[in-house]
Amino acid sequence: MAVDTLRCRICESDFPAVASGVCLRCFGPLEPVYDWEQVAREATREAIERGPRSLWRYAPLLPTAAPPDAAAGPGWTPLVPAPRLAQAVGVREVFLKLDHTNPTHSFKDRVVAVAAAKAAELGTDTLACASTGNLGNAVAARAAASGMRSVVLYPRTVEPEKLLATAVYGGDMYAVNGSYDDCSRLVVELAGELDWAFVNVNLRAYYAEGSKTLAFEIAEQLGWQTPDAVVSPVASGSLFTKLWQGFEQFRRLGLVDGQSPRIFGGQAEGCAPVAHAFADERPVSPIRPNTIAHSLAIGAPADGDLAIATARASGGGIYAVPEDEIGANVSLLAAMSGVFGETAAGVTLGALRAATEDGALGPEDRVVVLVTGTGLKTPQIIETRAGIEIEADVDELLEHIGVTA
Numbered sequence: 098m099a100v101d102t103l104r105c106r107i108c109e110s111d112f113p114a115v116a117s118g119v120c121l122r123c124f125g126p127l128e129p130v131y132d133w134e135q136v137a138r139e140a141t142r143e144a145i146e147r148g149p150r151s152l153w154r155y156a157p158l159l160p161t162a163a164p165p166d167a168a169a170g171p172g173w174t175p176l177v178p179a180p181r182l183a184q185a186v187g188v189r190e191v192f193l194k195l196d197h198t199n200p201t202h203s204f205k206d207r208v209v210a211v212a213a214a215k216a217a218e219l220g221t222d223t224l225a226c227a228s229t230g231n232l233g234n235a236v237a238a239r240a241a242a243s244g245m246r247s248v249v250l251y252p253r254t255v256e257p258e259k260l261l262a263t264a265v266y267g268g269d270m271y272a273v274n275g276s277y278d279d280c281s282r283l284v285v286e287l288a289g290e291l292d293w294a295f296v297n298v299n300l301r302a303y304y305a306e307g308s309k310t311l312a313f314e315i316a317e318q319l320g321w322q323t324p325d326a327v328v329s330p331v332a333s334g335s336l337f338t339k340l341w342q343g344f345e346q347f348r349r350l351g352l353v354d355g356q357s358p359r360i361f362g363g364q365a366e367g368c369a370p371v372a373h374a375f376a377d378e379r380p381v382s383p384i385r386p387n388t389i390a391h392s393l394a395i396g397a398p399a400d401g402d403l404a405i406a407t408a409r410a411s412g413g414g415i416y417a418v419p420e421d422e423i424g425a426n427v428s429l430l431a432a433m434s435g436v437f438g439e440t441a442a443g444v445t446l447g448a449l450r451a452a453t454e455d456g457a458l459g460p461e462d463r464v465v466v467l468v469t470g471t472g473l474k475t476p477q478i479i480e481t482r483a484g485i486e487i488e489a490d491v492d493e494l495l496e497h498i499g500v501t502a
């Protein structure tokens with residue numbers, strides 16, 4: 098739906114729905130204001146079920162009209178049961194939301210889809226971002242598909258697989274000698290100079306709304322029911338806060354039965370400003386990241402305090418996951434479910450395990466775990482094996498297997 102107002106989430110000031118990053122009064126995050134009577138008329142279960150098999154089936158709850166190629170959009174990813182994982186961690190049921198099956202193999206295709214639709218509405222010809230890795234892939238791909246220019250700034254330490262998965266689309270790339278937070282500061286400064294669409298700066302209010310579609314899909318795929326809990330990784334905190342908002346919007350519209358789920362989050366110990374502030378019951382203070390979970394390495398998280406408020410309001414929590422458990426968690430997820438997630442998924446699984454260990458989740462709970470990115474982009478953390486070298490000879494093979502002919 099087209100919206101004409103953005104409202105500050107902190108001081109509630111209203112602004113016109115153009116490309117503006119933060120509240121001019123208090124620097125708080127902005128979000129679109131919907132006409133809820135119109136949303137209620139348009140977003141019925143039947144209308145949604147008739148919609149495209151992409152996130153655009155929820156267009157009445159998004160701040161732009163669906164683009165012409167809505168049917169080919171990201172989203173509508175599988176939600177699959179993982180009974181062996183549920184048993185291993187000690188909860189009633191686990192469902193995995195396979196968001197690494199999006200076009201560029203992470204959930205970032207969702208946020209970029211909405212930001213790019215707004216950029217087209219504004220007539221902008223360049224999509225740009227600061228990225229910890231995955232966002233750049235999604236921006237470069239979407240720009241290529243719509244004939245726009247893309248400009249991506251990365252910290253120089255990003256995984257080579259993520260660079261490749263941006264480079265292939267032919268856009269402009271800058272490898273910054275610094276952290277993600279340095280890249281982020283650079284794009285904020287650039288946004289003051291250029292009228293480009295910086296998806297996570299001046300289009301952040303629209304971009305962030307894309308993450309709500311994860312909540313919408315989970316509820317619809319469970320037969321218009323809510324799970325007891327959702328476990329998510331936390332970097333800037335945007336995904337985490339928007340998950341809760343998505344479930345709350347569905348509940349208020351009467352689209353789901355049951356309460357909204359408790360939302361649990363994970364951060365890697367080497368970059369856990371939100372988890373530590375949650376534990377210490379204080380506001381988030383910026384840190385300098387030092388983690389193998391590069392995609393989550395944001396030391397000054399824009400929505401960190403809102404993520405803490407979300408964890409408390411929903412009855413969830415945010416955990417710091419030890420660095421040396423992240424790789425083991427990725428392997429555990431693979432061995433128990435057949436799903437190969439990236440470091441962020443290792444952190445998410447660590448949060449699930451921490452929540453079961455401290456009793457926040459248990460045998461009563463039906464839990465959805467987000468797999469937000471693919472393991473093939475972060476192979477460095479997994480010990481690979483070449484296999485036993487043999488001649489192309491069946492007797493030799495049988496001998497290795499331990500069967501004598």
Ligand SMILES: Cc1ncc(COP(=O)(O)O)c(C=O)c1O
Pocket residue numbers: 203204229230231232330331332333334335336337392393439441469470
């Ligand atoms: C794979 C993956 N999962 C989760 C996140 C966290 O997103 P947010 O910044 O909305 O907290 C990111 C962010 O880059 C990511 O790449």
Ligand SMILES: [Zn+2]
Pocket residue numbers: 105106107108109110120121122123124125
């Ligand atoms: Zn404000």
